[in-house]
Amino acid sequence: MKILVCISKTPDTTAKIAFTDNNTKFNEAGVQFIINPYDEWYALVRALELKETLGATVHLVTVGGADTEPIIRKALALGGDEAFRINTDSQDSFYIATQIAEHARKQGYDLIFTGKETIDYNGAAIGGMVAELLEMPYVSIAAKFELSGTEATINREIEGGEEIVKVALPVVVSCQKGMAEQRIPGMRGIMAARTKPLAVVEPVAAEALTTVTSFELPPAKAGVKLISPDNVAELVKLLHDEAKVI
């Protein structure tokens, strides 16, 4: 079995969000970058568990410049077998999905995992787009994934609950909490990752269909209005008359 895990570089969850160049670029100064948590904690770790229990080769792919290599090495340290970096700026979701689909078409995978979304662009688009480009089924926002032969049983989140679906491989799955538990790479994994193959692949011709023209920060909150715990009636009055939400 051959599994592809799509990984993306994102700012750390606690990073300060600010912009430069007239609000057109994310300010990377002092920001620590990590593997997008959904890609790492859920997609990658579940793929590694399947490798350990059923036997599989786990490939990693990311679309980005050489600055993404530290996060690729970390994913290799966690247990990925081989990595591919598609050497181009990650433009919009269609552009990225086209690159990943092209790579997947050449390699042929039984299973493609992505995170449910990145924590920076929050697009939630890549998995579905890759599936469509490869004409594969897609199960989004999966909280559990079990495999029996070539049939997968997947719990997918829906409004106020879960749906359990069955699908034959190959399939694209976007992963969220519940799939697996976060792992910390061991010293052995870190050493091994240094010599694992990381191929740099040139992009295929594709066009971006959207461009970010500018970023904005939300208006600052006016500050909290504190109400005495002995005067909850005042809070009710404010919510009713001032905020008009009840």
Added chain:
Amino acid sequence: MSVLIFADQAHGKVKKVAFEAIQYGAKVAQQLGVSATALVLGAADNAELEALGSYGATKVLHVADARLNEVEGSVFTKIIAAAVEQEGAQLIVFPHNFDGKAVAPRVAARLKAGFVSGAISLPDTSNGFVVKKSVFSGKAFANVNITSDKKVIAVMPNTFALEPTAAKATVAAFSPAVNDADFKVKVSSTETVSGEIPLTEAEIVVSGGRGLKGPENWGLVEDLAKALGAATACSRPVADTGWRPHHEHVGQTGLTVRPNLYIAIGISGAIQHLAGVNGSKVIVVINKDPEAPFFKAADYGIVGDAFEVVPKLTAAIQELK
């Protein structure tokens, strides 16, 4: 030319998030001087479909095929693409909910349409086709220009207040070819909490954290929610320790909610929790720790013991109603 809106339904009822998407699509249609058509897949009765006119759809295309009662992404994509072709649609609007996330990216890739998910503004067409979306987990916004001829927008739930009218839509049957063999993903069972307000659609959310000490005290949250007609939610530690089911967990790794009013009880307000709630219009924080970071993100706050404050608040709200 037209705007086509995917109107997501469950058990024959079109969802509130779909009303929001229809209203959004109808407003864009008006902006562009074209018509708005809603597309409903699966069994639904005629009155339900006609009523979509009240959100601005002039026409409703209905595929009355019970195999479509549950979403199968690739089948839905084929049907939507056929409807886009028939209607000459240039913009396809989805709700950015679970089903929207399963289908919209596929449709965008199939049509080679630029895709913006989580849209929180109508497009600005003065210089291109620019839509504002939430990024960095609610900590910023991006203005995104869609440069392709066809466009797909997924509308962030609970962002646009509904303004229903008395208008009715014309319902037209739509019957594209769908083969049994096209259904690759099969639903084997569904577990949902029935009779409650879906958290992602709720206008008021009451949420509890570790400050409640244990599952036996959850009644405090439920009573307040009941008085307000609100949905209940929880922080990550509460879901992780199993007091409450995972589908009530809001935050970075859980659900994102954008209610009009979010009341946080005994939640400190870690940055990961804020990422799931910072789109809420008004935030009330009740916490006995005055240093709790949540107060910085709140509009109203009470520094006090939840076990004393919340029952008083519940009583005060019951009195108001």
